[in-house]
Amino acid sequence: xxxxxxxxxxxxxxxxxxxxxxxxxxxxxxxxxxxxxxxxxxxxxxxxxxxxxxxxxxxxxxxxxxxxxxxxxxxxxxxxxxxxxxxxxxxxx
Amino acid sequence: xxxxxxxxxxxxxxxxxxxxxxxxxxxxxxxxxxxxxxxxxxxxxxxxxxxxxxxxxxxxxxxxxxxxxxxxxxxxxxxxxxxxxxxxxxxxxxxxxxxxxxxxxxxxxxxxxxxxxxxxxxxxxxxxxxxxxxxxxxxxxxxxxxxxxxxxxxxxxxxxxxxxxxxxxxxxxxxxxxxxxxxxxxxxxxxxxxxxxxxxxxxxxxxxxxxxxxxxxxxxxxxxxxxxxxxxxxxxxxxxxxxxxxxxxxxxxxxxxxxxxxxxxxxxxxxxxxxxxxxxxxxxxxxxxxxxxxxxxxxxxxxxxxxxxxxxxxxxxxxxxxxxxxxxxxxxxxxxxxxxxxxxxxxxxxxxxxxxxxxxxxxxxxxxxxxxxxxxxxxxxxxxxxxxxxxxxxxxxxxxxxxxxxxxxxxxxxxxxxxxxxxxxxxxxxxxxxxxxxxxxxxxxxxxxxxxxxxxxxxxxxxxxxxxxxxxxxxxxx
Numbered sequence: 001x002x003x004x005x006x007x008x009x010x011x012x013x014x015x016x017x018x019x020x021x022x023x024x025x026x027x028x029x030x031x032x033x034x035x036x037x038x039x040x041x042x043x044x045x046x047x048x049x050x051x052x053x054x055x056x057x058x059x060x061x062x063x064x065x066x067x068x069x070x071x072x073x074x075x076x077x078x079x080x081x082x083x084x085x086x087x088x089x090x091x092x093x
Numbered sequence: 094x095x096x097x098x099x100x101x102x103x104x105x106x107x108x109x110x111x112x113x114x115x116x117x118x119x120x121x122x123x124x125x126x127x128x129x130x131x132x133x134x135x136x137x138x139x140x141x142x143x144x145x146x147x148x149x150x151x152x153x154x155x156x157x158x159x160x161x162x163x164x165x166x167x168x169x170x171x172x173x174x175x176x177x178x179x180x181x182x183x184x185x186x187x188x189x190x191x192x193x194x195x196x197x198x199x200x201x202x203x204x205x206x207x208x209x210x211x212x213x214x215x216x217x218x219x220x221x222x223x224x225x226x227x228x229x230x231x232x233x234x235x236x237x238x239x240x241x242x243x244x245x246x247x248x249x250x251x252x253x254x255x256x257x258x259x260x261x262x263x264x265x266x267x268x269x270x271x272x273x274x275x276x277x278x279x280x281x282x283x284x285x286x287x288x289x290x291x292x293x294x295x296x297x298x299x300x301x302x303x304x305x306x307x308x309x310x311x312x313x314x315x316x317x318x319x320x321x322x323x324x325x326x327x328x329x330x331x332x333x334x335x336x337x338x339x340x341x342x343x344x345x346x347x348x349x350x351x352x353x354x355x356x357x358x359x360x361x362x363x364x365x366x367x368x369x370x371x372x373x374x375x376x377x378x379x380x381x382x383x384x385x386x387x388x389x390x391x392x393x394x395x396x397x398x399x400x401x402x403x404x405x406x407x408x409x410x411x412x413x414x415x416x417x418x419x420x421x422x423x424x425x426x427x428x429x430x431x432x433x434x435x436x437x438x439x440x441x442x443x444x445x446x447x448x449x450x451x452x453x454x455x456x457x458x459x460x461x462x463x464x465x466x467x468x469x470x471x472x473x474x475x476x477x478x479x480x481x482x483x484x485x486x487x488x489x490x491x492x493x494x495x496x497x498x499x500x501x502x503x504x505x506x507x508x509x510x511x512x513x514x515x516x517x518x519x520x521x522x523x524x525x526x527x528x529x530x531x532x533x534x535x536x537x538x539x540x541x542x543x544x545x546x547x548x549x550x551x552x553x554x555x556x557x558x559x560x561x562x563x564x565x566x567x568x569x570x571x
Contacts, residue, residue: 008362012173012175012362012364013173013175014175049189049190051168051367051372051373052369052372052373056372057372057373057374057375058144058371058372058373058374059143059144060143060144060145060146060149060374061117061143061144061145061146062145062146062147063110063111063112063145063146063147063148064111064112064117065111065112065117065118065119065120066112066117066118067118067119067129068117068131069130069131069132071125071127071128071130074127074130074131074132074135074137075127080231082226082229082231082233083126083233084125084126084127084128084235085126085127085224085233085234085235086127086177086233086234086236087226087229087231087232087233087234088177088231088232088233088234089231089232090225090226090230090231090232091176091177091223091225091232
C-alpha cells in the first residue's frame with residue numbers, strides 16, 4: 001500500500017494513526033496483497049455472484065407503524081443529550 | 094467556442110409508507126426530535142433490519158412507471174458513511190443489484206419530445222438530521238428521519254439544459270404522485286435532487302470535468318444553480334478564472350452562487366459490500382403482478398378517456414393531473430353519469446374548498462360515490478345548488494356523510510308544495526310593493542329582486558323554475 005493511499009483511507013475512515021501504527025497497517029496490507037493475487041487469479045467469469053453461503057431469502061414485514069420505545073428509554077445510556085437530541089462533537093462540513 | 098451542457102440527475106424520493114424501511118417506527122415527516130426512533134434505527138448493537146414489504150412494492154411501482162426492467166432478485170449493500178446522522182457508520186442501500194434498471198422517461202420542452210434514459214432505481218435508508226449548536230459548539234442529532242425509506246432514481250447524462258431538467262423533474266413528480274409512490278413535496282424534502290453537470294465543446298463526445306450540486310429542493314433554485322454552474326464552467330475554460338476539479342458543491346440560493354464542499358468521492362471510496370444482515374429479496378410472479386395490476390393508467394390515457402366522455406381539453410387536463418381527482422371523478426361519474434357536471438363540481442367547488450383549507454390536491458379525501466350522489470340530487474332538482482355546496486363542505490369535514498340523508502336532516506330537500514310557496518310569495522309581495530309595481534311597469538330586474546327574497550325565505554329549498562312561474566302568476570293576479 002502506498003503512503004498516499006493510507007492517508008486517503010485515514011481521511012475516509014476518520015482515523016488518525018501515529019507513525020508506528022502506519023508502518024504496521026502498511027505491513028498488514030502488503031501481506032494481504034499477495035493473498036489477493038491468489039484470489040484474483042481465480043476465473044469467476046461464469047460464476048454467479050453469491051450473497052450468502054446458504055440459499056436463504058429475507059423475510060419482509062407489513063407496513064405497520066408501531067411505537068415500541070420512548071425517547072427517554074433510548075437515551076438512558078447516552079453520554080450527552082440536549083433538548084431530546086443526542087449531543088456529539090461538532091461536525092461541520 | 095460553442096459549448097453544450099451535459100447533466101445527469103440523482104433524485105431522492107421519500108416513499109409514501111407508514112413505517113421506516115427496516116423497522117416499525119413512524120416514517121411521518123416532522124414530530125418531536127427523536128420521537129420516531131427505536132434501537133434498530135438508532136444503530137444499537139445487536140439489532141437486525143427487517144425489510145418493509147411496501148417499500149419494495151413502491152420501488153417496483155416507480156420502476157414500472159419509468160419503463161424499467163425489474164430485477165426479480167434484488168439485494169442490499171452497505172455504503173461506508175462516517176457522519177453521526179447515520180449511527181451505524183454505513184448506509185444500507187443497493188449497489189450490486191438494485192431493484193430497477195434501464196428505464197426511460199419522456200419529457201417535452203419547447204424543443205419537442207426527448208427520451209431520458211434511467212440508469213437505475215435503488216432503495217435505501219435516509220439519514221437523520223444534524224443541528225449545529227454554536228453556543229455549546231456541538232452537533233445535535235435527530236434520528237427521526239434515519240431509515241425513512243427512499244428510492245434514488247439515477248438518470249444517464251442525457252439532459253442538456255435547465256429547461257430539460259425542470260421538465261424531467263415535473264414529469265417524474267407527476268408520475269410518482271400518480272402511482273402513489275410518494276407525495277414528492279420538495280418543500281418537505283420528500284423529493285431532493287443532486288445535479289451532476291459538465292460542459293464540452295459542441296459536437297465533442299468527451300465529457301468535461303463534472304461537478305455535483307447536492308440536495309437541491311426547489312425547481313427555481315435548481316434552474317438558477319444550473320445556469321450559474323454552466324457560466325462558471327465556461328468562464329473557467331475560456332478565461333482561466335479557476336481550475337475545474339471534480340467536486341461536490343453546495344448551492345447558496347440567497348447569494349446566487351455555488352461553493353466547493355469536498356472532493357467528489359468515487360464509488361471505491363464508499364467501499365460497498367453486501368449487507369450480511371439483509372438476505373436477498375426474490376420477487377415472484379404473484380408479487381410482481383399484484384404491483385403491476387394496482388398501477389393506475391398513465392395521465393395521458395386518462396385525459397384521452399375524459400375527452401371521449403365529452404370534457405374539454407382543459408377540464409380533462411386539469412383532472413388528469415392528480416390521481417385523487419381522477420379517482421373521485423371516475424367514482425362520481427359512475428353514479429350520476431354526467432361527466433361535465435362532475436368536472437364542474439370538482440374543478441370549481443371542490444378545488445375552492447381544497448384551497449381554503451390550504452391542502453394540496455392529493456389531500457382530497459372526498460368519497461367519489463358520495464359526490465356522485467350529491468350531484469344527482471342537484472341535477473334532479475331535489476337539492477338546490479346553494480344547499481348542495483353546503484352539503485359538499487360538510488362532506489369534506491366528514492367523509493362518511495350520505496348526501497341524501499344529510500339533506501333531509503338539515504332541511505335541504507326542495508319543496509314542491511305550491512301552497513307553501515304561494516304563501517311566501519304573497520308575504521314578500523306585501524313587504525315589497527314597489528318591486529311589484531316596478532315589474533308591472535316593465536322593469537324586469539324587479540322580478541329578480543322579488544325572486545331572491547322568496548328564495549331566501551324558502552332557504553333555497555325550492556325549484557327555481559317553479560318559483561319563477563308561481564311568482565309571475567301571483568303578480569299578474571295582483
